[in-house]
Amino acid sequence: MKFFKYMSTISLAVAALMATTSCSDDELGDTIFPDTTTELDPNSYTYKFDKWLKQEYLDVYNLDFRYKMQDVGTDMNYNLVPAELTKAEDLALLTKYLWFDVYTKVAGSEFLKMYGPRIIHLIGSPAYNPQSGTMVLGLAEGGIKVSLFRVNELDNTNFDVMNEYYFKTMHHEFAHILHQTKTIPTEFRAISNGRYDDNNWQDQWEPRMNSLGMVTNYASSQMREDFAEVIANYITKTDAQWAYMLKMAARGWESESSEEDTSSKYYCWYYFEDNDAKNNKSYAEDSQVKEIKSSTGEVTYQLIDSHTGSVVKDSLGNPVEVYAVVDKDGVDGVAIINQKVSICRNWFKDEWGLDLDALREEVQTRQLNYNMEELRKQISDIQ
Amino acid sequence: MKKFLYITAVLATVALTSVSCKNEVDDLFDQSAAERVQSAVDEYTAVLTANGGKWVMEYFTTSKEPGYIYVFTFNADGSVVISGKNKWIGDVYKSEKSLWTMLSDNGPVLSLNSYNKVFHVFASPEDIPNETDEDPDETGYGHSGDYEFIFMEYTADVVRLKGKKYGASIYLRRLPADTDDKAYLGLIDDMKAKLFNSKFSKLYITNAQNERFVMTGGVNGVASFYPEAGDAITQTSSGNFIVTVDGIRFMNTVEIDHADPTAEPFRFTKFNYQEADGSLICADDNSTIITAAPFSELFADKNNTWTLTKAKITGNMLTLYNAVVSECKKKLKETFRYFQLYYSNDDQRFGLRFKSGNYYGIIFYNLNITEDNKATFTIDGSCAEGTEYYYNNLTSFKAFCDALQSTTWTVESDSRLVPSSIKFVSDNSADDSFTADL
Structure with a gap:
């Protein structure tokens, strides 16, 4: 027993000595990594673009705009290709004009410096998910980085497509960054709870999703995607597009199976009597129906x-009577979408001190009034 | 116990003295690991841009498709001009400038990091289109080609790369700075035309032991092989290759079964074109050759129709041919068009087919071609229905046929791979000849 006591004492003493025999606190030496923080090379093929990016993104927002794809910054399970240089230049210009300049104007210059992404990563191709038949258009990773896909399909003459692929995606991903900082309001979480379907959202028909209070199919996948989609669509959709979406949300829907494929469902919103058809009625799509408004405001429909x-007439020569399908899903799609917008509006105001409608107005003004050639001069005029 | 304490104290002292701090250690290397990688990056950048920066890339994706030739010009300003011509970019010459860099993310890596329409099509995730694919089912993998390449090894003029994601072995070979990209790719087209033709879909590989292997699919760049004396079903193997200015190089070493499947497989990787006889000779053993079928088989192929081109008929044969033309004109008021070596499916026989005016006639023959390329015709005067009139009443026809069977012909072709033009030279007189064109 004594033996162990001695051993313990000695061990403790040795340990104490060793502990006090610490290394001296010499200065750390030079980094083992080579210094690669060199100035931009004026002889570089991309000097003007690089300098513009430095001036407009890095110096102002501390944002690294990566247009030369780095596969280590992507999910390696996807097959992806880099962005085309000229497309990357155009997208960098438009991103600043339609996103950064908008927030700077509406929210002040500090807002994006505080909350904006630190990295924007451009990727030329989509990221396909073959099993679900979907593709990734954008990612917001860790509130720091936004990845934009499909850059090589940028067509600066087609704003609807640009909105869908890039600008709506940017606002969507930025909404994610914002709600990763300040959480989504509880009341938003409750509105469509139980109606989300993360596995089959891509198979849904978007107008039907509108009627269930979702602004897009993708919004019906998860609550947080719903939140980002409401914000992004509200900001980027034109008045006409937004009104059409609400019109769809107000409609009633019925589904039917086709004779060829009984598993298919077609969601229809008009019907007329047809003795030869199942249940004695046939369905008509929007394009087959003409809306007639009487002087008293009564609405009737013609096939x-x-x-x-x-106009299609019956055997007696009278126009076939067409009826609107009654909305029986028990969901007031318009009211729900408006409620979601209202929550987002308040969240922007209360949590961020931002006016969502002012943002929308600024984006709408800019996206309908831009001159690509003028924007390109920002790069070409760099000395 | 004192002894024990003493030993313990000594050990502790030794232990303590050995725990001395030493920040300085002898440098085993004169640079840190990161600096060494960076210096390799700088070194490889210099290699690629040296001497005009012009290289030919022998590019492969997977074993399912052929290799593709690209001409690269690496510029020191970070730009690269890539030129190519293949079916995926419309089968026309295209050239485009994009960006490149050397990364150090996986050892030194050559990255073509901005999209180039001429090149990146192989790395795109879009489904590979084909004629029956109206609704592409996107799997997201496309050709499964790389656009980033690990630097494996290099000399001043050859760099071996490895695709970073899919791992294909890819070579860069230095070209003279003044190489014209389009002209160089034209040389590749010329070589393809010399090597493969869909009319000669079945080629033979003959090794030093005179053993023959059948090769098909060469025109597609993805070939199948089996031993001629073996089993075409169970012993078939395949290999994809690239056509270079020298010949063909397979993506991976090809292993073919011998007729005896238990024997060590026959292997090869590269074949060089031999200008002298238009065959491919194996660079691995300098002996094995690839040729089309022997002449005897070509003329026994019932699908082949060979036309005796008038401009290539010489000597007495030309005289006799002209006599046929004259007699048809004189006696029948017909314009004689041609003679062909032809297989008649109706008659199940080979025959000398001709067209005079609007009439097609056939005079049957037997053709025997020996291994040493000596050919003899046998014509007994039997004809297809209706042709007897020409053979019996127009003496020039019989005279031409008699001349055909009156001599032994030496058969020759400039190309052993694409023998689409075969010359018959009379052993009696080298002036007498005709050429059969496929």
């Missing part, structure tokens, strides 16, 4: 022959 464009 239009899609080949001749004339």
Whole structure:
């Protein structure tokens, strides 16, 4: 027993000595990594673009705009290709004009410096998910980085497509960054709870999703995607596009199976009596129906022959009576979408001190009034 | 116990003295690991841009498709001009400038890091289109080609790369700075035309032991092989290759079964074109050659129709041919068009087919071609229905046929791989000849 006591004492003493025999606190030596923080090379092929990016993104927002794809910054399970240089230049210009300059104007210059992403990473191709038949258009990673895909399909003459692929995606991903900083309001979480379907959202018909209070199919996948989609769509959709979406949200829907494929479902919103059809009625799509408003405001519908464009008549020569399908899903899609917008509006105001409608107005003004050639001069005029 | 304490104290002292701090250690290397990688990056950058920076890339994706030739010009300003011509970019010459860099993310890596329409099509995730693919089912993998390459090894003029994601072995070979990209790719087209033709879909590989292997699919760049004396079903193997200015190089070493499947497989990787006889000779053993089928098989192929081109008929044969033309004109008021070596499916026989005016006639023959390329015709005067009139009443026809069977012909072709033009020279007189064009 004594032996162990001695051993313990000695061990403790040795340990104490060793502990006090610490290394001296010499200065750390030079980094083992080579210094690669060199100035931009004026002889570089991309000097003007690089300098513009430094001036407009890095120096102002501390943002690294990566247009030369780095596969280590992507999910390596996808097959991806880099962005085309000229497309990357255009997208960098438009991103600043339609996103950064908008927030700077509406929210002040500090807002994006505080909350904006630190990295924007451009990727030329989509990221395909073959099993679900979907593709990734954008990612917001860790509130720091936004990845934009499909850059090589940028067509600066087609704003609707640009909105869908890039600008809506940017606002969507930025909304994620914002709600990763300040959480989504509880009341938003409750609105459509139980209606999200993360596995089959891509198979849904978007107008039907509108009627269930979702602004897009993707919004019906998860609550947080719903939140980002409401913000992004509200900001980027034109008045006409937003009104059409609400019109769809107000409609009633019925589904039917086709004779060829009984598993398919077609969601229809008009019907007329047809003794030869199942349940004695046939369905008509929007394009087949003409809306007639009487002087008293009563609305009736006529069936239009899609080949001749004339009104379809019955055996007695009278126009076939067409009826609107009654909205029986028990969900007031318009009210829900408006409620979601209202929550987002308040969240922007209360949590961020931002006016969502002012943001929308600024984006709408800019996206309908831009001159690509003028924007490009920002790069070409760099000395 | 004192002894024990003493030993313990000594050990502790020794232990303590050995725990001395030493920040300085002898440098085993004169640079840190990161600096060494960076210096390799700088070194490889210099290699690629040296001497005009012009290289030919022998590019492969997977074993399912052929290799593709690209001409690269690496510029020191970070730009690269890539030129190519293949079916995926419309089968026309295209050239485009994009960006490149050397990364150090996986050892030194050559990255073509901005999209180039001429090149990146192989790395794109889009489904590979084909004629029956109206609704592409996107799997997200496309050709599964790389656009980033690990530097494996290099000399001043050859760099071996490895695709970073899919791992294909890819070579860069230095070209003279003044190489014209389009002209160089034209040389590749010329070589392809010399090597493969869909009319000669079945080629033979003959090794030093005179053993023959059948090769098909060469025109597609993805070939199948089996031993001629073996089993075409169970012993078939395949290999994809690239056509270079020298010949062909397979993506991986090809292993073919011998007729005896238990024997060590026959292997090869590269074949060089031999200008002298238009064959491919194996660079691995300098002996094995690839040729088309022997002449005897070519003329026994019932699908082949060979036309005796008038401009290539010489000597007495030309005289006799002209006599046929004259007699048809004189006696029948017909314009004689041609003679062909032809297989008649109706008659199940080979025959000398001709067209005079609007009439097609056939005079049957037997053709025997020996291994040493000596050919003899046998014509007994039997004809297809209706042709007897020409053979019996127009003496020039019989005279031409008699001349064909009156001599032994030496058969020759400039190309052993694409023998689409085969010359018959009379052993009696070298002036007498005709050429059969496929």
